[in-house]
Amino acid sequence: MKNTIAAISTPYGEGGVGIIRISGDNAEEILRKIFVPAVPGDPVNRRMTYGHIVDEEQNIVDEVLCVLMKKPKTYTAEDVVEINCHGGMVPLRKTLELVLRSGARAAERGEFTKRAFLNGRLDLTQAEAVMDLISAKTDRTYDVAVEQMEGILSRKIRMLRNMLLDVLVDLTVNIDYPDEDIEELTYRKLFTGLDSVRQQIQTLIDSADTGRILREGLKVAIIGKPNVGKSSLMNGLLRESRAIVTEIPGTTRDTIEESLSIRGIPVILTDTAGIRRTDDKIESIGIERSKASFNEADLVILVLDGSRELEQEDYDIMEHVNPSRTIVLINKSDLPQVLSASEISSALKGARTVSESMKDIEGLKALEDCIVSRVETDTSARRESILVTNARHRDLLEEGMRSLCDAIDAVLRKEPLEIIEIDVNSAYERLGEIIGEAVADDILNEVFSRFCLGK
Known part of the structure; x- marks a missing residue:
């Protein structure tokens, strides 16, 4: 992620303004190479500056407004530059080509949001909600996307993972240190903790059909x-x-x-x-x-x-x-x-x-x-609750539910704690995959490939 990326972040076609976004360690250096401010001076953090984009021969490419935003408080948590050009394809293309010649590379689909995720600014559910927000066709779909982008589902998943983590800690202590002076973990206590998580996961799964319709x-x-x-x-x-x-x-x-x-x-x-x-x-x-x-x-x-x-x-x-x-x-x-x-x-x-x-x-x-x-x-019954709108989230919740039900069945049969721990840990990991805390690279690539360029 050390290289610097760039892309046109506004829709292709003619318009009043077109924006080129640059993100990475060399964003400010690239800006200095190609931008000549109307009033001489260094770029000021988070201040829009008027001037011109010029090529290697100092020929004017476009009249622009530029802004430099220093990390970490940016969309990607990296240095970010946004160049506001005239909104035609030719000035945008020429400016982007100049940015790429100056040291950036063309961004892949969703790479800006992927960097926000990898840099810890967003978790995976929030990153996916960004694309839902962009593609929303109705007010209600938009409202659900905003809630998820603000982290309503993420907080719920983290709460459930913490509940399972408490169970895993109790299991580990009782398995590894059975002779220590610790509170004995009873099967009744295990059942109570796991069943509470099961009921809340089931509520999320039940919302998936409505969530899919809204999405x-x-x-x-x-x-x-x-x-x-x-x-x-x-x-x-x-x-x-x-x-x-x-x-x-x-x-x-x-x-x-x-x-x-x-x-x-x-x-x-x-x-x-x-x-x-x-x-x-x-x-x-x-x-x-x-x-x-x-x-x-x-x-x-x-x-x-x-x-x-x-x-x-x-x-x-x-x-x-x-x-x-x-x-x-x-x-x-x-x-x-x-x-x-x-x-x-x-x-x-x-x-x-x-x-x-x-x-x-x-x-x-x-x-x-x-x-x-x-x-x-x-x-109407879920107006104040959480809707699961993403098929990936639903599938992982269902996988986690299966592991959790296996763990509860093992508790009811009073099987050894080591057997129960395996299923509880599996449910814990599936929930982690939802928010991106335990997810394979190929899954990440698939998620972000669905984004538009420049986002």
């Missing part, structure tokens, strides 16, 4: 037989004409996917081809894709035509959906109705039913209430 989006599939209003529903939720709507059954022959935000919750909406028996080869392919979409969805909206009685095709679709994650929309309530909510309740027990017309904005709001409640049911 990646709620996958919603709109399904039903042809010409029941699926595409009209998608257009209504998007508030734009995205899908073609006609009275001809089978107009939609492939899945159409769009992203939107419904009251702060990111939603990935998929309009599917109408499901029916057909000899049309192209339509058949679309129908198979429809089935795959609703099998992968977090929530399914089954659209039925309220002006028509249920047909065999409707029953066939109902057989393939999970009622607990299905909303049945009885559409076209502006027409004479022959289909009732009670009939749906008996045919698909456990599914929520909404009877509205998608031509009416109030009907759309009623459906949005049901969609939001799929997430709100979980998040």
